[in-house]
Every structure is written in structure tokens, then in C-alpha cells.
Amino acid sequence: xxxxxxxxxxxxxxxxxxxxxxxxxxxxxxxxxxxxxxxxxxxxxxxxxxxxxxxxxxxxxxxxxxxxxxxxxxxxxxxxxxxxxxxxxxxxxxxxxxxxxxxxxxxxxxxxxxxxxxxxxxxxxxxxx
Numbered sequence: 001x002x003x004x005x006x007x008x009x010x011x012x013x014x015x016x017x018x019x020x021x022x023x024x025x026x027x028x029x030x031x032x033x034x035x036x037x038x039x040x041x042x043x044x045x046x047x048x049x050x051x052x053x054x055x056x057x058x059x060x061x062x063x064x065x066x067x068x069x070x071x072x073x074x075x076x077x078x079x080x081x082x083x084x085x086x087x088x089x090x091x092x093x094x095x096x097x098x099x100x101x102x103x104x105x106x107x108x109x110x111x112x113x114x115x116x117x118x119x120x121x122x123x124x125x126x127x128x129x
Contacts, residue, residue, distance in 0.1 A: 005010040011035040015045040015072065016090065021111075025059065028113050034124060041065055042072030049082055057123035059116070062091045062101065068081040073101050076089050086123040 012029055016022040017024050030128040037055070039045035041064045049055075062069035063073060069089065076082040093107035099106075105119050 010122055011037055011053070011055050012124065013045060013048065013062070014038040014041060015058060016061040016068070017041055025111075025116065028116070032117055032120075034120065042067030042069065042075070045072060045074060049076065049085075053080070054085055056125065057086045057088060057104075057120055058074065058086050059107075059120075060061045060103075062088055062089060062093055062097065063119065068100055073103070084124075088119045088123075 012034050014022055014025050014029075014036055016025065016038065019040070022038045023041065026038050030115075037048060037052070040046055043066045044121060046067070051106070051125045060069045060072065067075075068090075073087060076085065076087075086104040087102075088105040088107060089103045090107045090109060090111060091097065104123070107115055
């Protein structure tokens with residue numbers, strides 16, 4: 001993934017345990033001009049949030065090892081400095097399960113990249129070119 005630009009708040013945090021999907025999302029979003037940071041589970045994502053700048057949006061898988069999306073979301077909601085970061089859920093679990101977690105949107109797997117780009121555009125200032 002590319003290094004973050006001086007517009008650090010315009011990076012996207014992708015939290016996804018499937019390495020191939022994580023890489024495809026990262027590469028596709030970078031081709032659109034966005035900076036992307038990825039994490040393979042919620043615990044790794046929390047560490048990135050605690051040590052780095054805030055992302056403009058978090059794309060969050062629900063079913064992951066170590067710390068799943070539900071636990072990750074509960075954890076960031078406890079921190080006032082993180083609670084207002086927009087979170088878009090990515091799930092194959094279905095609409096009912098996706099509604100069990102506070103989010104700013106839901107993308108159903110298999111993902112359509114145009115829907116991912118549209119979701120990101122709603123929260124990020126736009127590509128860094």
C-alpha cells in the first residue's frame with residue numbers, strides 16, 4: 001500500500017481478514033487516488049488508530065479472527081476521539097446481522113467496486129492526485 005500523503009485524514013482504513021480481498025480493495029482504491037491503510041483484524045486496526053492519524057472512513061469486515069467487527073466497533077465507540085469516524089460494514093452475513101452493529105452504511109459481499117468507491121466518496125474529501 002502507498003504511504004500516506006500530507007492529507008493524512010483522507011486515508012481509508014480497510015479492516016478485512018481475507019488477504020486477497022484486502023489487497024484488491026487497497027489496490028482499487030489507490031487506483032482511484034486514495035491512500036489506504038489495511039489491517040487483518042480489529043486488534044491490528046485499533047493499534048493503527050491509536051498510533052496514527054484518523055482515517056476519513058473505515059471499511060470494516062464483521063467476521064474476523066482475533067477481534068471481529070462487532071468487538072472492534074464496540075471498542076472504538078468507547079473512545080470519544082474515535083467514535084465519530086464513519087464506519088461502513090462489509091459483510092456476507094446478511095442485512096439482519098449487519099443491522100446489529102452501529103454503522104454509517106453496509107456493503108454486501110461479494111463487493112461491487114463501484115459501490116465501494118461511492119461509499120468512500122461520501123466520507124472522504126476526494127482522491128489525492
